Amino acid sequence: MTTDTTGTAARDGEPRRGGPADSPFVRACRREPGPHTPVWFMRQAGRSLPEYREIRANVPMLESCRRPELVTEITLQPVRRHGVDAAILFSDIVVPVAAAGIDLDIVPGTGPVVAEPVRTAADVERINPIGRDDVSYVDEAVRLLVAELGDTPLIGFAGAPFTLASYLVEGGPSRTHAKTKALMYGDPELWHALCARLAEVTLAFLRVQVDAGVSAVQLFDSWAGALSEADYRRYVLPHSAHVLAGLADAGLPRIHFGVGTAELLGAMGEAGADVVGVDWRTPLDVATRRIGPDKAVQGNLDPAVLLAPWEVVESQVRRILDQGRAAPGHVFNLGHGVLPETDPEVLTRVVALVHELSARPAA
Numbered sequence: 001m002t003t004d005t006t007g008t009a010a011r012d013g014e015p016r017r018g019g020p021a022d023s024p025f026v027r028a029c030r031r032e033p034g035p036h037t038p039v040w041f042m043r044q045a046g047r048s049l050p051e052y053r054e055i056r057a058n059v060p061m062l063e064s065c066r067r068p069e070l071v072t073e074i075t076l077q078p079v080r081r082h083g084v085d086a087a088i089l090f091s092d093i094v095v096p097v098a099a100a101g102i103d104l105d106i107v108p109g110t111g112p113v114v115a116e117p118v119r120t121a122a123d124v125e126r127i128n129p130i131g132r133d134d135v136s137y138v139d140e141a142v143r144l145l146v147a148e149l150g151d152t153p154l155i156g157f158a159g160a161p162f163t164l165a166s167y168l169v170e171g172g173p174s175r176t177h178a179k180t181k182a183l184m185y186g187d188p189e190l191w192h193a194l195c196a197r198l199a200e201v202t203l204a205f206l207r208v209q210v211d212a213g214v215s216a217v218q219l220f221d222s223w224a225g226a227l228s229e230a231d232y233r234r235y236v237l238p239h240s241a242h243v244l245a246g247l248a249d250a251g252l253p254r255i256h257f258g259v260g261t262a263e264l265l266g267a268m269g270e271a272g273a274d275v276v277g278v279d280w281r282t283p284l285d286v287a288t289r290r291i292g293p294d295k296a297v298q299g300n301l302d303p304a305v306l307l308a309p310w311e312v313v314e315s316q317v318r319r320i321l322d323q324g325r326a327a328p329g330h331v332f333n334l335g336h337g338v339l340p341e342t343d344p345e346v347l348t349r350v351v352a353l354v355h356e357l358s359a360r361p362a363a
């Protein structure tokens with residue numbers, strides 16, 4: 001049998017035994033039984049960890065994403081500390097947009113801020129296509145990580161066109177996404193041109209990560225929940241579907257996640273996901289009825305619950321594991337990212353609890 005260093009399916013089509021492709025995380029994404037329910041946390045690398053705050057102390061966010069050794073160390077921190085079932089590349093959804101030539105920064109406590117918001121056809125033209133050489137630091141970081149991680153899978157990620165477009169059109173974070181929607185409804189042609197460009201940037205960014213050896217990818221459409229299902233299907237789904245379809249030949253699990261997407265779960269699955277991320281508002285058994293029996297789910301502990309007494313955390317973890325059994329595959333996660341004020345000890349305990357409660361005897 002052919003073996004490879006990426007842990008993906010071997011060339012003769014037989015999956016390699018051991019390695020990340022056979023990990024509990026990848027198995028759950030593929031709806032295959034495994035030794036336990038896998039668990040990782042969105043934003044597991046970040047301000048909840050003292051070792052992260054220390055190493056980031058004098059390095060701006062975007063700069064830190066461009067240093068492969070630093071990216072490697074930050075990505076590994078939560079894996080070492082918590083024993084999570086997957087690592088997620090330390091980067092940000094705006095990294096490829098900056099590489100495409102858009103002047104932006106990530107402002108601490110605020111998020112991405114764009115110098116000249118995108119509102120016209122000429123602005124859209126300023127978003128250049130990207131290739132491996134424009135994000136060579138990501139290629140390098142993924143290769144370093146795959147070598148370090150052994151059997152632990154690495155998740156690559158990117159922002160979906162709608163969420164990226166929101167930052168570009170608003171110029172920064174927005175509660176209402178009003179300018180974004182004004183453009184979407186007021187000039188659909190320009191809207192689709194913008195999203196089509198962003199879809200190419202996102203696809204190229206994910207391709208670099210896939211070619212460098214990630215074991216799965218997650219497409220973050222964090223703010224898609226701002227839309228009705230009809231508008232999501234009309235203005236957003238075709239662009240996200242283009243990204244997800246563009247990765248189909250890689251044969252890796254594709255996770256599609258958003259916040260406040262109860263009404264969109266079916267459509268987000270239809271966009272071409274293997275796993276649909278669910279926030280804490282929708283119980284996983286309800287979610288799986290909306291998504292259908294041919295996709296796994298990921299989620300969905302409310303990140304704020306981690307600030308509650310341990311008894312509360314424990315009962316919520318039990319409930320989520322029970323509800324997750326309705327799905328053909330379940331990856332335990334939060335419903336959104338770890339809050340910076342979270343006690344990291346609680347995250348470590350949640351990992352141990354999920355493993356203990358979901359342990360299945362070897363077949």
Ligand code: CP3
Pocket residue numbers: 041042043044045046047056061088089090091092093094106107108109110111112157220222337
């Ligand atoms: O551990 C991981 O999950 C991997 C790292 C990761 C970051 N950003 C690092 C980061 C991932 C997957 C992202 C994706 C991302 N970035 C999303 C989608 C996920 C989501 O949260 O919905 C979005 C919307 C962004 C945009 C963004 N970047 C925001 C809203 C912020 C937070 C602003 C703040 O300071 O509170 C950022 C900055 C950012 N990205 C931080 C981290 C660890 C915090 C910066 C710091 O530590 O100084």
